[in-house]
Amino acid sequence: MQRRISLIPQPQQLTAADGDLDLSTLDAIAADPELHPLAWLLSDLLNRGTGLRLTVAGPDAGGRVLRLRLDTAADGGDRPDDLTTAAEAYRLDVTGAGVDLAAAHPAGVSRGIATLRQLLPADALREAPAAAPVVPHVSITDEPRLRWRGVMLDVARHFQPKDFVLKMIDRAWLHRLNVVHLHLTDDQGWRFEIPSRPRIAEVATWRAETKIGHAVDESHGYDGTPHGGHFSVSDLREIASYARERHIMIVPEVNLPGHARAVLAAYPELGAGEAKPVSPTFGVFEEVLEPTPEALDFALEAYTAVAEVFEGPFVHIGGDEVPTTQWESSPVARELMEREGMEDVRGVQAWFTKAFCDRLAAMGKRVIGWDEILDGGAPAEAAVSVWRNEAYVKKAIAAGHEVVSCPEPFVYYDHYESADPDEPLRIHGLTTVEKVAGWDPVPPGVDESKVLGVQCQLWSEYLPSPKDVEYAAFPRLSVLAEVAWTDPAVREANPVLERLDDHLERLHAMGIWYRPLEGPAPWQRGGTGRRARYDRAFTEHAVAEHAE
Known part of the structure; x- marks a missing residue:
């Protein structure tokens, strides 16, 4: 039989x-x-x-x-x-x-x-x-449909230890993904050492405490417990070797010039405002690097550190959610704008982006950044991670860039898995396995050859432990792997949702803390404590007038 x-x-x-x-x-x-x-x-x-x-x-x-x-x-x-x-x-x-x-x-x-x-x-x-x-x-x-099939693991907001990173590489491999993107720096922590910058490990890699519950929910305070951790150079080399053995490409991300609270806590002289500690809560903060030679030297040193460890062709420079408030009142930024003939303060970010690209290109690397790097004009050779909406896929391609399609409504797995009131705390949104299964990462009218691929994101503001990451990732990551690999006609003929029950047996055997299809198990529910569900309206990002 x-x-x-x-x-x-x-x-x-x-x-x-x-x-x-x-x-x-x-x-x-x-x-x-x-x-x-x-x-x-x-x-x-x-x-x-x-x-x-x-x-x-x-x-x-x-x-x-x-x-x-x-x-x-x-x-x-x-x-x-x-x-x-x-x-x-x-x-x-x-x-x-x-x-x-x-x-x-x-x-x-x-x-x-x-x-x-x-x-x-x-x-x-x-x-x-x-x-x-x-x-x-x-x-x-x-043969895969798309060239880039990835998962982003945020180890900055909540540090995830090396052994869990290695497990996620294995899980990506089993699903025939070929990219693991490591989000290594943010306002809440810097997660790799730079030996020549000792205050990174001493100050930037840990925070004094963490907000309880959702960041916008003022009914809870802070837990009073320090949180931190970082990878040594040897740890990064081990991760690189482990991935190389499985033909998985590691894409390291150093997110600058915004999301810089952690590094500025260690080196406040690199910033454009007053010194503040590593952030204990989540959101978008106004702290940015000042456009000085010293700040640029630090950023280039950080990019060089990861580029020398990870031999893949791409380094991610971040570039998302960069407020201009501090630059607008900065004499240094104003002088730069006058010297470079910038008409808009957003050009300061473009100045940083070009310098990052020039350094990495000299090392034989390709730059990739979030779609905000398009503002002010990203270098033509840069690839773009489109996260806001699919209109920016078309914008990036029209500007001559290759694109990784990762729009928030479909691949941000820090969104709720269902409307079930027992789902554990998430940032907002609703992304079901059915929604993922029905998605095509190549928008209508787009040249598929310009779409490098697709990637899901595991932002960790509300994923404090490996088990929380696993619950958010699986089985949605499994479904996305099929969206990325398999031709649409083959997917339609044999729907992935009809194979999920069999696949959950594999996830169980591997010890993965996955979400059952019928809803969270009793011990996975948010309950009424710090992991209680908090519903907050999610509004998709508006399409910019020039995005089409």
Whole structure:
């Protein structure tokens, strides 16, 4: 009897046959030399979840094997780091004779391994042997629809420890995502060390306390408990190596020149106003970097620090929600505007953006920033994370930029999961799995080749712990993975919502604190305490007159 095959994301082409293959009957994993790191990783994962230990052999190994190979006849593009879908294409065949997984680049083999892991019983994803290493006979030909398929993890508002970051990389990998974006700095904390700037670790990485409940709810005070943490340079290198092994690109974000309260608490001389402590609450604050050589030197030092650790082509410069209040009254900013011929104070942000881009371009990096970098004109080579609404996708593309589509109403998973009064505290909004499943990240009339891809955001103002992040992320992230990977016609023919129950078994086996489809479990509810639901009206961002 043919076993039901239920994968997320759904491959572009899948043909099932009767029968199963017991991987314990195979002799080895036969792999091209370039694929040996992936082969050993697969061997370790099989051993962990099933107890099977397959040794790794060379490409000429005979017998019945699980074969990983590079297909030189396939066109995967010249540089997979440039995010070509062909680099991630693969073909996977499981028959009675063994397993054959072929791709033009190791990135494609890595995506095929993720699919192979989902073909195993769900219990094979556990941390100790709990399932037989059996997979169904199947033939899969697959390639992603979009080049950038990501998840943003905010470790700034609430610090998330390194081991959880590594787990999220694994979960992205299982869902065939290829980007993990780390939001490393904000008003509430700076999360990586700069050895030459000791006051970052001493001052900017922790706050004295945190607001209880929603930031706009004045009925609660503060918890009186210090909160902090940061990654050492060695931690960042470990994260980079872990992701590289799985062909996941880490995109580090240093959010400047706004959202700067934490760094200015450590180095107030870099700011345009009076010194204030690291913020214990959430929102948009007026503190910004002053446009001085000293502030610019610091910013460039910070970008250099992350660019040297993470070898991917992109560095995120943030650039969102930058108030101009302090610049409007700053003699330094006024002098800059006169010297540079700026007619509007928003040009000060553009001045910072250009300097960031110039430094990173000299290091061989591409800049990406939130869609506010369009104001005043972002450099043409910069990519844009569009977060406000889909009209800005069209604006960015019209200005010559590639776009990561991440509009708040569809991919901000700090929004409520349902109208259930028991949902735990969120910022506002409503983003159900059904809403995510019905979304197309390429707006009508847009050239799909200009859309790099899609990304969901896990802003952590109201996600204080890894369990809270997991509840907010899953299964919405799983559904988004399909939106990003699978062609619309394939999605329509086999709706992802009909496969979610099967996929939740995998999430359970992995120990993920996911939200059940019927609503929060009793121990996940907000209750009446500090995690109680607080309803606040959400209004989508207005479309600027020039956004179309």
